[in-house]
Amino acid sequence: MSQKSIYQEVILDHNRKPRNYGSLHSPTHHATGHNPLCGDRIDLDINMINGHIEEIAFQGESCAICKASSSMMTNAVKGKTSQEAESLIQEFREMLVNGEEKDLDHLGRLKVLAGVRDLPTRVKCAILPWHTLHAAMNSADSATTEADNHANELVANTH
Amino acid sequence: MKMADALLTPAARQTTALGMEQLRADFPILDIKVGDNPLVYLDNAASSQMPQAVIDRLVRYQKTQHANIHRAVHHLSDLATQEYESARRKLQRFIGAHEDREVIFTSGTTDSINLVMHGYGRKFIESGDEIILTALEHHSNIVPWQMLAEEKGAHIRVVPINDAGELLVDEYEKLFNPRTRFVGLSHVSNALGSINPVKRMIATAHQHGVPVLIDGAQAAPHMKIDVQDLDCDFYAFSAHKMCGPTGVGILYGKARLLESMQPFKGGGDMITSVSFEKTTYNEIPYKFEAGTPPIAAVIGFGAAIDYLEQIGLDAIAAYEHELLVYASERIRQIPGVKIVGDCPDKVAVISFVMDGIHPHDVGTLLNQDGIAVRTGHHCAQPIMQRFRVAATSRASFSFYNTKKEIDALVEGIRSVQKVFAQ
Incomplete structure (x- = not known):
């Protein structure tokens, strides 16, 4: 296997033991994300209290990259305001789509996912949970990776 | 050697x-x-x-034989037309078709199926009619029929499969009724590889007077196809899955059926005369080959057939x-x-x-x-x-x-x- 493999310990660990996995009893916000390319699907529940993400949970069927990204995302946005979460979504997307090296430090552990940008067909897998979070916070019921024009430029569409 | x-x-x-x-x-x-x-x-x-022989054939055509076909009286146009029609005869022999005019060049299997949906389906299938498909179909042999069913108010019936990925032929036979008008069936499943008992299934459909389209995209590269032995009404496949170029495939259809069908695409080459009062359509196969076809790809397809037959x-x-x-x-x-x-x-x-x-x-x-x-x-x-x-x-x-x-x-x-x- 290549040394550059994205399948590093952190990602495999989040895939095996996803954090915040499951559903919330009566979430204030919910969205379902779907990647038609590979059939990945995640359900995301949020409890927003006073503009803060108090609780967050996800579940679904997905590849390791999508599951690790979901797991790490839920850790990263818990306790944040929706505005803070939106800017993190933006920064995460820029890291994967534009491949900008500048100042990734504030993304913290999410940086391990930067390597996905070398796998253009897998960028959508990593971005799906972030789309879904955006959809949930904006009270849309569903998100799809097909709506991301930036990601589409990188990803060969099929079917 | x-x-x-x-x-x-x-x-x-x-x-x-x-x-x-x-x-x-x-x-x-x-x-x-x-x-x-x-x-x-x-x-x-x-x-x-793609083998070198096919690559070389594409290059030779482009370097020494290219012009538009069925058009001009000059040398190159004549040569390109001959080579194009020679590829049609190669395909005819390859599938054992009765006549070369039963071979229509399309952009591929999907295009071939859409041709049958528009040319046959939209003309002959009506509200309340039924179309039989199988659970093994590729989306390209599902979606066109769903579009037709929606347009006409027709219904789709699906042949189920077992855990091994085999069609339940007994269930298929039970699906026929007086409203059954068409059967669309893959010869080989693209997702699983299962080879379906198409000959027997075609015979069943014919007992009910129902024509059958075979999606042969996954079969033609791997086994000898004989459309007269199968007695299928339509058979479709693509060049790029069998050592040929992308962008070309064929639809085989029984001449009698093709003649009864309406054209799919309108344009040049598919007409004998055009006026604003009345246009007369060309004979088959040209009736279904509107516009300039992918000439190089068709000729490359012929070279791919030569290569496969040599093996x-x-x-x-x-x-x-x-x-x-x-x-x-x-x-x-x-x-x-x-x-x-x-x-x-x-x-x-x-x-x-x-x-x-x-x-x-x-x-x-x-x-x-x-x-x-x-x-x-x-x-x-x-x-x-x-x-x-x-x-x-x-x-x-x-x-x-x-x-x-x-x-x-x-x-x-x-x-x-x-x-x-x-």
Whole structure:
């Protein structure tokens, strides 16, 4: 296997033991994300209290990259305001789509996912949970990776 | 040595590994590396690779024979027309069609099926009529019929499959009733590789007076096709899955049916006369070949047929079956790996799932070893739903693959398991 493999310990660990996995009893916000390319699907529940993400949970069927990204995302946005979460979504997307090296430090552990940008067909897998979070916070019921024009430029569409 | 020798008998190949080496040397792309690893190309069901003979034919056409066809009186136009029509006769012979005008060049299998939907379906299928499809169809043999059903108020009935990925022929026979108007059926499942008993199923449909379209995209590259023996009404396949170029395929149709159909696309070449008061359509096959076709690709398709016939479809089928048996045995032995659709009558396609590892991750990791497989739903989501999986990994073999490459696949699958066992 290549040394550059994205399948590093952190990602495999989040895939095996996803954090915040499951559903919330009566979430204030919910969205379902779907990647038609590979059939990945995640359900995301949020409890927003006073503009803060108090609780967050996800579940679904997905590849390791999508599951690790979901797991790490839920850790990263818990306790944040929706505005803070939106800017993190933006920064995460820029890291994967534009491949900008500048100042990734504030993304913290999410940086391990930067390597996905070398796998253009897998960028959508990593971005799906972030789309879904955006959809949930904006009270849309569903998100799809097909709506991301930036990601589409990188990803060969099929079917 | 002749290329056919490379595939003729297992014994012959054992005495000379050189046979396969020479055959593989016909395909320049097989020499490339993916990173540090030699390419192991096991995505032939999606698209096969092109031998030098076909590449050379495309270049020769473009350098010395190109002009538009069926148009001008000059030398090049005449030459290009002859070569184009000669490719049609090659295809006619290849599938055993009665006449060359029964072979229509299309942009591929999807286009061929859409042609039948528009030309036959929209003319003859009415509200309340029924169309029979199977649970094994590719989306391209589902969606056009759904569009037609929606437009006309017709209904789609689906032949179910069993756990081995075989059609339930008894159930198929029960679906016929006086409103049944059409059957669309794949010869071979693209996602699983199952070979369907199409001859028997065609005979059943004909007992009810119902015409049958066979989607042969996954069959024509791997076995001898005889449309008169099958007695199918329509048969469709694509060049790029059988060593030819992309962008071209054929629709075979019985002349009587093709003549009864309305045109699909309007334009040049498909007419005999045009005025604003009345346009007269051309004879078949030209009635269905509007506009300038992909002439180079058609001629390349002819060269691909020559190449396959030189090896021999029977030799190809026998050798690929040997690959299938070997690969199936080896993959079945790996704990945690399950073949989806493991029936005896298959072409050399293995769809598999791995415990706790998503096919997309399998595909990415195998790629790091230079191994190309297809992962996803294979444009056959109803099959995925039937087996309750979101996706599978699919290794699909061609006559230029080797047992050594199957060993590399098995080794690759074990490496994937090791990564996920960390």
